[in-house]
Amino acid sequence: MAHPQTIQIFLPAGDPQGIRVAEIPTRIVRVIEVPRSLLGEFLKMPEPDQVGVYFLFGDDEATGQMKVYVGQTGSLRMRLSQHNAGRDFWNRVVIALSLTNSLTNTHASYLEWLSIQKTRDAERFVLENGNSGAKPHTPAPLLADCTEIHETIRVLLSTLGYPVFDPVARRAVTDAQDGPYQPDAPDGAPNAGPELRRYICTGPDADARGVYTNEGFVVLAGSTGRAEAVASFQSTGYFRLREQLIQQDALRTDGRRLVFVRDTLFKSPSAAAACVLGRTANGPLEWRDEAGVPLWEHEVKPLELGAEAAS
Template sequence: MKTQAKTIQIFLPGGDPQGIRVAEITTRIVQLIEVPRALLPEFLKMPESNQVALYFLVGEAEDGAERRVYIGQTGDLPARLATHNKEKAFWTRALVLISRTNSLTQTHALFLEWYSLQRAKQAARYDLSENRNGGSKPHTPAPLEADCLEIFETGQTLLATLGYPVFEPVAKPSEAGNPAEFFHCKRSGIDGKGLYTPEGFVVLKGSLGHQADAPSITGTWAGHLRQKLRDSGVVQVKGGNIEFLKDHLFASPSTAAVALLGRTANGWVEWKSAEGKTLDALKRQGVGGTD
């Protein structure tokens, strides 16, 4: 189904684009407030902090690692965030989902917390180890559950808009009539498959790469990247190879190629279509050209 166009408004209470940001879809009652950890005291002075809320604590990723998120809900946001500020070291920003009409109840919040955890696990984009378990589905009357699903869809869009695609799989399903265009990186013992996306390049689950690093990348960012992929469980050693255990997003085609090949590489020429055309020929050289 084709995605519908939306209008999103972002308000900067302090006038600083790196400060507190309030995002909303103009036709809906849900707001998402992004709070840098350093500005938590300022947020707690805002009236919006005194509502029932679903919240996300996000920690930035290091090279090759996944971002971390903690998902929670509360009827006492000031107390809960103050506790997390004292006890949880990993997070740098809080994303707080509330209703502009102050109409979220604890029942809404409990369902949204449970549902968000299930969807975040399915997307497998963020490290959820801060959440000990996903719990069980709370009893929610059908009309209220329908409200929650609409709230969730709005929150999902706002999170992604602000740069936190917690619920978006890195390799999205193809739209009808627009099949995915796969690219391959193949050498002796190498069998990589991936997708070029608006966010970067995704190496798909099951791709096989070299286990050993070339001497030239030892001690460099490339060597550290490959070690982090192993340490974080994105890849595992299989025979003389590494195997990707999940779809993984890289910032560029070249970084993705390095992760597979274990050496410096130009991903624009290493990744090729099933017909043998390079990613460069298909995605860079034709831009702005005429038929």
């Protein structure tokens, strides 16, 4: 369940784009983000001699998709040097290790396996790992430790800008037609936060469902959009975005319709509506709740009224 937390980020060189060290003061886990160009500087630090779990991050230049490789090792120094020589896609690595140097190889093996499962379930990053292997045998006390450690890693990764374990829209209700949309906590237990209102966007050959989140607008898997785009739309950035989503297999052509294969995050309701309708669109007006009230009335107008009242 989400709760307020204090997170400290230390910049060893004072450069926000350089090495960053993040930790929650009451936890024993620390994560270190290292640009690939500064890997040599990290290898001079004492931490590379520890057991750790690491995440290589980069982009697919052809599709623009975010990619990640998850690994673990008893010698970060040796393993990261091997990846620097043998893997091309990544430009940053985030390493998770223990402040007390108490992670064992058993901890690391289970955390690697769990991280791969959570990454695959979230479908936010393309997973570079070939397979996740079998679930390691983990005694109950160690399993309890790993559950807490992994949650700390999840929070710190998201804080640094890598929400690799967080689905774009966590749901307790899987049927997009029924009931309120309720976010889940990372372990699957219902989150005590506010429910997310479900919105609908329909048009010729289009019938989509979505939710407005703190990251943008999410069109839910199973939604459909119009495959044929109007001529004026084909010169826009939204059309190029839609073609990119088709290339990434987030959208699949099915006759006259486009089917959303997975929950898909857009930066704005207008971008989501345009990709659904195959034309430029005013998202805050196109997306409506089940009573027909537009998103603008729920999300935009209250802010405008609040600003007027404060002035």
